[in-house]
Amino acid sequence: EAQVTQNPRYLITVTGKKLTVTCSQNMNHEYMSWYRQDPGLGLRQIYYSMNVEVTDKGDVPEGYKVSRKEKRNFPLILESPSPNQTSLYFCASANGQGSGNTIYFGEGSWLTVV
Amino acid sequence: AQSVTQLGSHVSVSEGALVLLRCNYSSSVPPYLFWYVQYPNQGLQLLLKYTSAATLVKGINGFEAEFKKSETSFHLTKPSAHMSDAAEYFCAVTDTGGFKTIFGAGTRLFVKA
Numbered sequence: 001e002a003q004v005t006q007n008p009r010y011l012i013t014v015t016g017k018k019l020t021v022t023c024s025q026n027m028n029h030e031y032m033s034w035y036r037q038d039p040g041l042g043l044r045q046i047y048y049s050m051n052v053e054v055t056d057k058g059d060v061p062e063g064y065k066v067s068r069k070e071k072r073n074f075p076l077i078l079e080s081p082s083p084n085q086t087s088l089y090f091c092a093s094a095n096g097q098g099s100g101n102t103i104y105f106g107e108g109s110w111l112t113v114v
Numbered sequence: 115a116q117s118v119t120q121l122g123s124h125v126s127v128s129e130g131a132l133v134l135l136r137c138n139y140s141s142s143v144p145p146y147l148f149w150y151v152q153y154p155n156q157g158l159q160l161l162l163k164y165t166s167a168a169t170l171v172k173g174i175n176g177f178e179a180e181f182k183k184s185e186t187s188f189h190l191t192k193p194s195a196h197m198s199d200a201a202e203y204f205c206a207v208t209d210t211g212g213f214k215t216i217f218g219a220g221t222r223l224f225v226k227a
Contacts, residue, residue: 004157033215035217040123040219041219042118042120042204042217042218042219042220043158043204043217044217045214045215048214058214090157090158092157100146100163100165100208102148102160102163103148103150103158103160103215105150105157105158105159106157107155107156107157108155108156108157
């Protein structure tokens with residue numbers, strides 16, 4: 001089954017404790033992206049990757065890091081989480097160069113930073 | 115810069131009534147336009163997309179949307195609402211050259227019995 005898998009789905013952590021949210025897709029997609037969803041703001045892009053070893057900032061990259069060492073994986077790293085990073089995070093992937101292509105989303109990761 | 119505006123953060127309709135969710139975009143180049151739906155505790159899934167073919171686009175679950183360039187709109191409609199349509203709906207735009215997809219703030223649809 002074609003899917004985007006994120007882990008963990010739910011996490012409560014403390015300020016400053018590094019964490020990683022993993023993302024894996026089994027569709028051989030070149031394009032992968034991370035979004036955060038906050039009430040009234042819709043989805044905002046954090047980082048995206050056009051292919052292995054190629055990443056770029058989205059609209060809200062501060063406080064996040066990503067890496068793309070393999071085509072299928074695109075982890076999101078919070079080096080020193082802060083309460084304003086409490087949010088619902090979505091990983092997504094798409095085939096080819098993005099334009100006009102359907103984006104496939106994971107089920108989301110609820111992150112609470114206390 | 116591209117932007118997407120969804121009019122109304124909440125829309126309530128009766129079962130069987132017309133659903134109309136509004137979306138206006140701004141883009142300096144011909145856009146690709148999407149509607150995604152998010153059911154509770156799930157990720158987003160594609161309802162339909164416009165990619166410069168027919169201006170009236172039909173999607174899943176009886177939804178359709180019409181691209182109107184003169185009005186820079188891409189409103190989503192369904193003739194008869196069903197209880198299972200209750201969800202949050204997002205309009206999105208991406209330009210023809212890039213990888214950035216801009217999402218609207220979302221419209222939550224409530225369907226009353």
